[in-house]
Amino acid sequence: MVSLTINGRIVKAKDGEMLLAVLRREKIDVPAMCHHAAVEPFGACRLCVVEITRAEWKGWCDYVTSCLYPVSPGLIVNTHSDKVNELRRTILDLFLARHPDCPEIAELAGEYGVFKTTYETVVGGNNCILCGLCTRICDRMGFTAISTVGRGHGKEVAPPLRQAPPDCVGCLACAENCPTKFIEYKLRKKRVTIWEREFELLTCTKCGKTTITKDFAEYLSRHRAIDAGYFEICDECRRKNLAVSMGEIVNWERELLT
Amino acid sequence: MRLSSTGQLTQLRTKCQAAAKKHKKKVLVCCGPGCLAAGAQKIADRFRTVLKQKRIAGFSVQALKETGCHGFCEQGPLVVIEPGGTFYTKVKTRDVEEIIDRSVRKDEVVQRLLYKDPRSGKSIRDWAKIDFYAHQNRIALQKLGQIAQCDIEDYIAGGGYAALAKALTKMTGDRIIDEVTTSGLRGRGGAGFAAGRKWRTCKDVQSDTRYVICNGDEGDPGAFMDRAIMEGDPHSVLEGMIIAAFAVGSSEGYIYVREEYPLAVVNLQKAIEQAEALGLLGNDILGTGFSFSIKISRGAGAFVCGESSALMKSVAGQVGEPRAKYIRSVIKGLHDRPTVLNNVETFANVPVIIDRGADWFAKIGAKNNSGTKAFSLVGKVRNTGLIEVAMGTTLRKIIFDIGGGIIGDRPFKAVQTGGPSGGCLPQSQLDLPVDFDSLTKAGSMMGSGGMIVMDDKTCMVDVAKYFLGFLVEESCGKCVPCREGLYQLHRLTIKVSEGRATEEDLSTIEKLSEMVIIGSLCGLGKSGPNPVLSTMKYFKDEYLAHIRDKRCPAGVCRELITYEITPDCTGCMACIAVCATHAITGKKGKVHTLDQAKCTKCGACYAVCQHDAVLVS
Ligand SMILES: Cc1cc2nc3c(=O)[nH]c(=O)nc-3n(C[C@H](O)[C@H](O)[C@H](O)COP(=O)(O)O)c2cc1C
Numbered sequence: 003m004v005s006l007t008i009n010g011r012i013v014k015a016k017d018g019e020m021l022l023a024v025l026r027r028e029k030i031d032v033p034a035m036c037h038h039a040a041v042e043p044f045g046a047c048r049l050c051v052v053e054i055t056r057a058e059w060k061g062w063c064d065y066v067t068s069c070l071y072p073v074s075p076g077l078i079v080n081t082h083s084d085k086v087n088e089l090r091r092t093i094l095d096l097f098l099a100r101h102p103d104c105p106e107i108a109e110l111a112g113e114y115g116v117f118k119t120t121y122e123t124v125v126g127g128n129n130c131i132l133c134g135l136c137t138r139i140c141d142r143m144g145f146t147a148i149s150t151v152g153r154g155h156g157k158e159v160a161p162p163l164r165q166a167p168p169d170c171v172g173c174l175a176c177a178e179n180c181p182t183k184f185i186e187y188k189l190r191k192k193r194v195t196i197w198e199r200e201f202e203l204l205t206c207t208k209c210g211k212t213t214i215t216k217d218f219a220e221y222l223s224r225h226r227a228i229d230a231g232y233f234e235i236c237d238e239c240r241r242k243n244l245a246v247s248m249g250e251i252v253n254w255e256r257e258l259l260t
Numbered sequence: 261m262r263l264s265s266t267g268q269l270t271q272l273r274t275k276c277q278a279a280a281k282k283h284k285k286k287v288l289v290c291c292g293p294g295c296l297a298a299g300a301q302k303i304a305d306r307f308r309t310v311l312k313q314k315r316i317a318g319f320s321v322q323a324l325k326e327t328g329c330h331g332f333c334e335q336g337p338l339v340v341i342e343p344g345g346t347f348y349t350k351v352k353t354r355d356v357e358e359i360i361d362r363s364v365r366k367d368e369v370v371q372r373l374l375y376k377d378p379r380s381g382k383s384i385r386d387w388a389k390i391d392f393y394a395h396q397n398r399i400a401l402q403k404l405g406q407i408a409q410c411d412i413e414d415y416i417a418g419g420g421y422a423a424l425a426k427a428l429t430k431m432t433g434d435r436i437i438d439e440v441t442t443s444g445l446r447g448r449g450g451a452g453f454a455a456g457r458k459w460r461t462c463k464d465v466q467s468d469t470r471y472v473i474c475n476g477d478e479g480d481p482g483a484f485m486d487r488a489i490m491e492g493d494p495h496s497v498l499e500g501m502i503i504a505a506f507a508v509g510s511s512e513g514y515i516y517v518r519e520e521y522p523l524a525v526v527n528l529q530k531a532i533e534q535a536e537a538l539g540l541l542g543n544d545i546l547g548t549g550f551s552f553s554i555k556i557s558r559g560a561g562a563f564v565c566g567e568s569s570a571l572m573k574s575v576a577g578q579v580g581e582p583r584a585k586y587i588r589s590v591i592k593g594l595h596d597r598p599t600v601l602n603n604v605e606t607f608a609n610v611p612v613i614i615d616r617g618a619d620w621f622a623k624i625g626a627k628n629n630s631g632t633k634a635f636s637l638v639g640k641v642r643n644t645g646l647i648e649v650a651m652g653t654t655l656r657k658i659i660f661d662i663g664g665g666i667i668g669d670r671p672f673k674a675v676q677t678g679g680p681s682g683g684c685l686p687q688s689q690l691d692l693p694v695d696f697d698s699l700t701k702a703g704s705m706m707g708s709g710g711m712i713v714m715d716d717k718t719c720m721v722d723v724a725k726y727f728l729g730f731l732v733e734e735s736c737g738k739c740v741p742c743r744e745g746l747y748q749l750h751r752l753t754i755k756v757s758e759g760r761a762t763e764e765d766l767s768t769i770e771k772l773s774e775m776v777i778i779g780s781l782c783g784l785g786k787s788g789p790n791p792v793l794s795t796m797k798y799f800k801d802e803y804l805a806h807i808r809d810k811r812c813p814a815g816v817c818r819e820l821i822t823y824e825i826t827p828d829c830t831g832c833m834a835c836i837a838v839c840a841t842h843a844i845t846g847k848k849g850k851v852h853t854l855d856q857a858k859c860t861k862c863g864a865c866y867a868v869c870q871h872d873a874v875l876v877s
């Protein structure tokens with residue numbers, strides 16, 4: 003356990019824990035667009051930046067991204083100093099110039115009082131903020147079907163060679179975790195299309211509703227030691243099944259006792 | 261032959277020196293990057309052929325050396341005859357025979373090939389007496405240009421690997437680190453971090469494995485110091501690395517070489533093999549039981565790969581993108597192990613420090629900035645080339661004494677140091693001593709040692725725009741302040757250069773720059789606004805001229821200039837021939853006319869006019 007000061011309040015945290023996790027626990031609102039608990043911190047959006055100092059720094063302070071800054075005893079944190087707010091506003095302002103039609107950005111920018119960009123609007127922009135969540139999550143799942151290509155201002159997320167990615171299993175994790183809903187997919191009755199690939203969806207043998215893609219189920223049963231039969235029913239029906247069997251068990255126990 | 265003791269190394273040295281003494285003369289043909297581009301290889305080949313034919317008494321072809329960069333690239337191809345240092349410039353293949361007949365066989369000089377001092381007009385025979393060399397102080401580049409490029413025996417004959425022998429047998433790791441610390445050696449790759457302190461931290465971290473990496477990525481446009489060393493004196497880098505490895509307790513090293521330097525890869529590889537064959541690298545070095553191996557890692561062709569965390573990812577086979585380093589790479593570097601990363605020139609200084617002692621080294625240079633620094637001096641300066649000066653030498657001395665002043669005696673305007681994210685310093689800073697701290701204080705930085713001299717025909721807004729454009733391309737694109745911020749800074753400088761900006765845009769530039777500096781993840785973004793900040797600091801008037809008067813004083817920014825044909829026009833029709841948009845019309849012998857509506861301001865007419873009849877305003 004270490005103790006640190008956040009916005010004038012003494013707070014306890016685990017040694018080496020990332021500062022953002024502590025802020026979240028303490029319900030201190032700090033924006034963070036490239037962070038997700040499932041993947042390693044990345045430090046790309048820079049919105050989670052905070053001002054830190056220490057008694058021995060004699061007034062000198064530093065700006066660090068809280069998502070990947072490990073806490074240590076005696077740390078003094080200010081999550082909304084003037085400079086920090088200005089930096090967040092600048093980032094959101096830059097985002098507005100790059101993604102003029104993105105509602106998620108507009109909303110967050112609005113919270114920080116930025117309604118119109120100071121800068122030149124980027125032509126041909128899109129809504130991908132290059133937070134890297136999609137690629138990192140895909141990578142984490144073990145597929146690495148998509149990645150960022152290029153560098154600098156022209157960087158973008160794409161499958162290898164910009165062709166339908168052979169390693170994609172249609173799990174939709176990229177799209178579901180995209181903070182700006184940039185990655186599109188089409189869900190039809192028994193099929194889903196993402197990254198220009200079409201996948202067959204499994205149907206629940208009990209209720210007939212579609213569940214996950216066949217490729218995804220195969221992958222999970224092969225690599226995560228989950229029995230293939232597990233995917234034959236949907237989560238909803240599984241819960242129902244379980245409730246029913248729980249009832250039976252309780253009944254059975256009662257019978258046994260009497 | 262493997263050397264299994266330091267005694268055997270000394271014996272080998274004596275043998276090499278004796279062999280060298282058999283030749284009465286040495287012919288050094290510079291085969292550095294500049295001279296090669298000017299045709300040096302053909303000259304070296306010609307020397308070999310003719311020398312073989314002529315069979316001169318007391319001279320064998322072995323005394324013909326293809327060396328690394330001698331420095332004075334501007335005058336290349338260079339040929340030096342030692343002893344005596346007879347220095348031939350701009351040598352052509354047809355001069356070779358004459359040089360051999362007069363300067364190798366006899367002791368005469370070929371007068372017309374000597375360097376002529378532009379001030380006194382006198383020819384100078386000995387290179388060491390030429391201003392360009394006389395004001396230099398060579399430590400890291402000591403052997404460069406004096407020995408054959410890839411010849412370990414030449415290196416050993418000149419005292420090479422003696423420092424390694426001393427380190428391995430007479431010093432402990434701690435002693436070496438203390439020595440390097442006392443010498444005050446600071447990293448030559450940019451940030452100027454104390455090398456000894458870095459080595460100490462690495463050694464003190466608990467770990468089973470440690471790595472030593474040499475940064476040979478050299479991405480600054482126009483810079484070639486590290487390239488020259490890697491190609492021309494690779495053993496000095498290896499020796500420095502082996503000493504570092506022994507000091508910190510590492511058994512595995514890498515040299516990360518920029519993609520665009522194939523010859524450096526070849527020469528380093530050769531040098532590694534030569535050192536391994538002699539038992540100076542590999543298992544049980546010089547019979548001391550210490551083992552260290554070096555592998556070459558090819559760069560990924562991006563400027564940002566020179567940044568330490570990106571470099572280490574790239575060496576490990578991942579995408580070279582920086583990561584945040586709240587834990588420094590010296591503690592958690594390659595494969596998460598403690599890693600010493602130093603620049604090529606930093607390592608090249610190490611053998612000299614061990615050999616001659618920390619106190620000797622510490623006396624050279626300036627306070628807290630000991631030793632020397634190599635620069636590639638380029639731009640509008642007369643003597644371009646590779647130089648090394650004591651830290652604290654003034655910009656004036658470098659540009660005017662060594663560099664010989666501005667081409668065509670035009671006025672000096674600015675000097676850019678520190679690579680793409682460095683800064684531009686004006687006339688008023690000419691007496692600034694060149695060292696890490698002074699440059700940073702003046703708003704520029706040392707960087708890895710590029711130095712670009714600019715004359716009055718350079719527009720500082722255009723310069724800022726150029727470097728920002730480079731950085732926008734080279735940013736890895738990971739973090740927002742750098743990717744989007746530098747992009748917008750670039751757009752803003754374009755706005756100024758096109759005369760569309762307001763004074764408010766200048767304060768936007770200043771504010772955004774500050775945010776990019778504090779908000780960016782790695783050094784590229786953190787130093788990225790330097791070009792625009794330093795030019796705004798020292799050349800504010802020029803920015804204001806673009807904004808208030810819609811005028812580019814240097815006559816560079818296309819949108820703000822017009823070309824006119826003056827009555828001096830002789831009607832030669834040269835400009836009519838080069839104008840792609842047919843904006844110029846006229847008859848032979850009559851003053852031509854230029855249609856402003858059709859002019860795209862490409863400047864072709866200005867460049868081609870022999871009669872100064874095209875005016876830029
Ligand atoms: C964008 C960027 C590019 C860099 N490029 C180089 C390079 O080409 N060569 C180099 O030696 N150091 C480069 N550096 C500095 C390295 O990160 C590192 O500080 C250096 O290699 C350490 O060696 P030194 O202490 O001997 O200078 C670069 C840094 C940044 C931020």
Ligand code: SF4
Pocket residue numbers: 129130131132133134135136137159176179180181182183184185
């Ligand atoms: S597509 Fe979405 S998740 Fe992927 S990098 Fe862009 S914004 Fe982030």
Ligand code: SF4
Pocket residue numbers: 564581582734735736737738739740742743780781782783784785786
């Ligand atoms: S500062 Fe620039 S180069 Fe460095 S990580 Fe951020 S985007 Fe990449």
Ligand code: FES
Pocket residue numbers: 033034035036037044045046047048049050051067068069070
């Ligand atoms: S959440 Fe920390 S930088 Fe994006």
